[in-house]
Amino acid sequence: MPVELAQVAARTFEVTVEEEGEARIREVFTVSATIAGKLHRIDLHAGDEVLAGKTVVASIGPAAPALLDSRSRAVAEATTAAARSAVDLARAQLAQAEATLNFASSEAERARVLHERAALPKRLLDNALLDQRTAEAAVDSARANLSVRERELESAAAVLSGSDDAGPDPCCVTLVAPVSGRVLRVLTESEQVVQPGAPILEIGNPANLEIVVDLLSRDAVRVREGSQARITGWGGDPLPARVARVEPSAFTKVSALGIEEQRVAVILYLQGDHSARRALGHGFRVIVEITLWRGEGILSIPVAALFRDGSDWAAFVVRDGRARLQPITLGERSDEFAQVLGGLSAGDQVILRPSDRIAEGTRVQAITGG
Known part of the structure; x- marks a missing residue:
C-alpha cells in the first residue's frame, strides 16, 4: 500500500488556545448630568480630542417651567388677584399707620411744650411719648x-408668566472632561431636558x-498570569500581548449551537510600540x-x-516495510x-x-518523506 510517512523527532512546539476576543479601552469614563x-446641544463628536479639566463637554441650563392647564391657570390667576388685593390692603394699612404716627407726634410735641411750662403733669407727657413710639412701631410693621405682600404678588405673577419669558436662559452648570483622551461615543447629542445621572458621552484614552x-x-484553568499571547485577525500585523488577569468567576454563555458553556473572562495587555496598533480601536474584534x-x-509525533x-x-510504525501497530503514551x-x-x-x-486498508503487518511503500 502506498503511504505517506513522517518521522518521530525532537521538535520545538507550543500548545495554544485560540478564541475570539474584543479590544477595549481599559478605563472608559461616562460623563453624566x-x-x-x-x-x-453637544458640539463634540466621536474621535474629538479632549483635555482633562479644560475641555467643556456639555452645559446644562434651567428647564422651562411646566405648562399650565385651564384649571391650574384659573387658580394661578385667582391667586394673583388675591395677592394684588392684599398689596392694596397693606398699602391702606400703611397709610393709616402713618396718619396715626403724625397725630401721635403732634400730641407728643404739644405735651412736651405744656410740660415745660408746668401746665401738664409728667405722667401725661409720658403717655403721649408712649403713643408716639407705638405709632412708629405700627408704621414699621405696616411697611414690612x-x-x-408685594413679594407674594411677584411670586403669583411668575407662575402665570412662566414660559412667556423670552429672555436668555443663564447656564447653570458646565461639565468638563474628567480625563484627557478622545470622545468614544456621544450618547445624548440633541438639546433636551435631562435628569440627574443621565449619561451624555463616553471618554477614553485609545x-x-x-x-x-x-x-x-x-x-x-491552564492560563497563567504573564503568559505570552498573540493578537491577530484585527486587520493588521500580529501584536504581542501578555495575560494580565484571569477572573476568578465564570459565567454561562450560550454558543451558536445553543449549548450552554461556562466561560471565564481573561484580560490581556498589549505590548510593543503603540504606533503598530494605532488603527485598533475600542470594541474591535480580534483573535487571541x-x-x-x-x-x-x-x-513529538505529527497529530x-x-x-x-x-x-x-x-x-x-513502519518496520521492515510493514505497518506495525504501536500503542503510544x-x-x-x-x-x-x-x-x-x-512507545x-x-x-x-x-x-x-x-486508511482502513492499513492493518497490522500490511506491506507499505513510502510515497513522500517527512
Missing part, C-alpha cells in the same frame, strides 16, 4: 407687611487598550492566541499519525504535534492519515 435641566477574551473554563505550554527538544485503539492512542498536544512519553523512539517512521 449632575442636575436636572435643559442640556444644550407691604413688602411681604492608547490605553486591553484585550478581553472569554475562554472555556477548562481552557482558562494564548500560549499554554512551550517545549524545546521535545520528542495526523494518531488514532484511537480502544482507550489508548496508537500509530502505525502522549503528553502535551498542539494542533500539529503531540509529545511522545512512551516510540526518535527516528521512527509513522504513517500519516492511515
